[in-house]
Amino acid sequence: xxxxxxxxxxxxxxxxxxxxxxxxxxxxxxxxxxxxxxxxxxxxxxxxxxxxxxxxxxxxxxxxxxxxxxxxxxxxxxxxxxxxxxxxxxxxxxxxxxxxxxxxxxxxxxxxxxxxxxxxxxxxxxxxxxxxxxxxxxxxxxxxxxxxxxxxxxxxxxxxxxxxxxxxxxxxxxxxxxxxxxxxxxxxxxxxxxxxxxxxxxxxxxxxxxxxxxxxxxxxxxxxxxxxxxxxxxxxxxxxxxxxxxxxxxxxxxxxxxxxxxxxxxxxxxxxxxxxxxxxxxxxxxxxxxxxxxxxxxxxxxxxxxxxxxxxxxxxxxxxxxxxxxxxxxxxxxxxxxxxxxxxxxxxxxxxxxxxxxxxxxxxxxxxxxxxxxxxxxxxxxxxxxxxxxxxxxxxxxxxxxxxxxxxxxxxxxxxxxxxxxxxxxxxxxxxxxxxxxxxxxxxxxxxxxxxxxxxxxxxxxxxxxxxxxxxxxxxxxxxxxxxxxxxxxxxxxxxxxxxxxxxxxxxxxxxxxxxxxxxx
Numbered sequence: 001x002x003x004x005x006x007x008x009x010x011x012x013x014x015x016x017x018x019x020x021x022x023x024x025x026x027x028x029x030x031x032x033x034x035x036x037x038x039x040x041x042x043x044x045x046x047x048x049x050x051x052x053x054x055x056x057x058x059x060x061x062x063x064x065x066x067x068x069x070x071x072x073x074x075x076x077x078x079x080x081x082x083x084x085x086x087x088x089x090x091x092x093x094x095x096x097x098x099x100x101x102x103x104x105x106x107x108x109x110x111x112x113x114x115x116x117x118x119x120x121x122x123x124x125x126x127x128x129x130x131x132x133x134x135x136x137x138x139x140x141x142x143x144x145x146x147x148x149x150x151x152x153x154x155x156x157x158x159x160x161x162x163x164x165x166x167x168x169x170x171x172x173x174x175x176x177x178x179x180x181x182x183x184x185x186x187x188x189x190x191x192x193x194x195x196x197x198x199x200x201x202x203x204x205x206x207x208x209x210x211x212x213x214x215x216x217x218x219x220x221x222x223x224x225x226x227x228x229x230x231x232x233x234x235x236x237x238x239x240x241x242x243x244x245x246x247x248x249x250x251x252x253x254x255x256x257x258x259x260x261x262x263x264x265x266x267x268x269x270x271x272x273x274x275x276x277x278x279x280x281x282x283x284x285x286x287x288x289x290x291x292x293x294x295x296x297x298x299x300x301x302x303x304x305x306x307x308x309x310x311x312x313x314x315x316x317x318x319x320x321x322x323x324x325x326x327x328x329x330x331x332x333x334x335x336x337x338x339x340x341x342x343x344x345x346x347x348x349x350x351x352x353x354x355x356x357x358x359x360x361x362x363x364x365x366x367x368x369x370x371x372x373x374x375x376x377x378x379x380x381x382x383x384x385x386x387x388x389x390x391x392x393x394x395x396x397x398x399x400x401x402x403x404x405x406x407x408x409x410x411x412x413x414x415x416x417x418x419x420x421x422x423x424x425x426x427x428x429x430x431x432x433x434x435x436x437x438x439x440x441x442x443x444x445x446x447x448x449x450x451x452x453x454x455x456x457x458x459x460x461x462x463x464x465x466x467x468x469x470x471x472x473x474x475x476x477x478x479x480x481x482x483x484x485x486x487x488x489x490x491x492x493x494x495x496x497x498x499x500x501x502x503x504x505x506x507x508x509x510x511x512x513x514x515x516x517x518x519x520x521x
Contacts, residue, residue: 016054068100069263070094072099073396075092075094102258110295111302113189118234127148127233132280133190137189147190151199155203161216164180192233197244255376311390338364356493366405373394373397380396395436399432
């Protein structure tokens with residue numbers, strides 16, 4: 001088969017074969033379909049949307065982007081391992097279907113309509129992968145080329161958003177009369193900004209409004225943008241470029257993906273493309289192109305994937321590791337790294353705390369970062385065909401979501417240890433190690449077996465209506481006993497700090513309710 005024909009082919013084999021006993025769950029629609037099926041039901045020959053997305057992934061890695069990497073590793077049986085090189089770097093051979101982050105993360109970003117930063121040197125395919133996402137969303141190559149915003153030092157707000165029509169400027173009696181010729185990229189559901197760190201600071205602020213709030217504004221005129229999957233590219237991830245990226249814009253980026261190097265063992269693939277005159281953008285099979293309605297369905301399906309409570313507890317424990325900073329204040333609520341940062345202070349960590357995750361960072365995690373972690377964990381679980389989010393879904397996705405969110409405290413003694421020095425550059429491995437150590441501490445504390453604060457919060461969530469004062473007094477006494485136990489420990493750290501604040505919160509809620517009960521008598 002000619003190279004061009006093979007590159008446009010989608011495999012008919014299922015991407016994740018299921019055993020015959022694995023059936024889909026009960027659907028209430030089944031009650032209304034007769035023995036011959038429902039004539040109004042969707043075409044049974046069409047792929048399920050998760051399978052369609054997986055087909056898209058495998059077409060890209062097999063025919064479009066040469067990315068023979070499997071850095072998102074999954075196992076269903078113990079893998080074979082090898083220690084390589086002078087440092088004994090571990091190589092594992094995954095025993096379950098694993099993936100290239102460089103292809104999968106942009107696909108998941110398309111599914112959940114968030115903001116993805118593609119980082120890597122020139123010529124590594126960043127713009128190509130972003131273009132492929134636009135093609136999967138149903139746009140033509142012409143529409144995508146016209147829609148790409150190319151960052152350059154002379155880019156103005158008008159270049160980015162649009163221009164007022166000269167005739168309306170001349171005849172306008174007020175700002176409301178000014179008509180704007182908005183740029184064609186603004187209504188697109190896939191938005192691509194190439195080399196965003198070359199955009200002037202003032203124009204970055206306008207870009208921030210579109211990214212964060214889905215609208216553009218000029219001359220008091222507002223253009224409402226639909227929710228979109230964003231793809232930004234940069235040649236480095238240090239925030240540099242022609243212009244420093246403003247902090248608020250960097251904070252809006254949800255996931256960071258690195259373009260890995262080209263493996264020279266696959267040079268023959270490049271030769272075949274040259275000889276056949278093939279460009280992957282020209283060969284996207286229609287079977288893997290999504291309609292706007294299908295993308296809406298995908299986003300809803302991802303949001304519906306449940307996160308088991310025990311796994312959520314582990315995420316809570318990990319997220320609590322970073323914000324607490326005892327030296328930052330005298331009042332408990334203000335003992336955070338944000339307090340120090342806002343005051344222009346500096347951070348220190350001592351030798352005895354170097355293994356604690358919180359001692360290795362300058363900041364904690366924002367609400368936006370935590371929500372993004374949950375969204376992409378759900379997306380990965382849905383893509384893999386899981387009924388719920390699993391531990392490995394979270395473990396594999398966290399480094400890419402938190403890549404730009406956790407700022408290293410390079411002066412920490414942790415990074416001075418020779419075997420830890422590489423973590424200064426390899427943020428993916430560093431964040432995954434932080435999560436692993438947090439989970440090990442969670443297990444050591446036996447939080448799955450006993451979590452007093454979680455139990456008290458669950459009890460409170462049942463509501464206060466009908467509770468008598470005697471029951472309130474008992475709950476307040478339990479809270480104080482737990483605080484006395486923490487007091488005896490003599491040492492605070494991130495998760496324990498959040499426990500203390502949660503207990504104070506419960507105490508105040510119960511105290512207020514008791515006061516209300518007493519005023520009624």
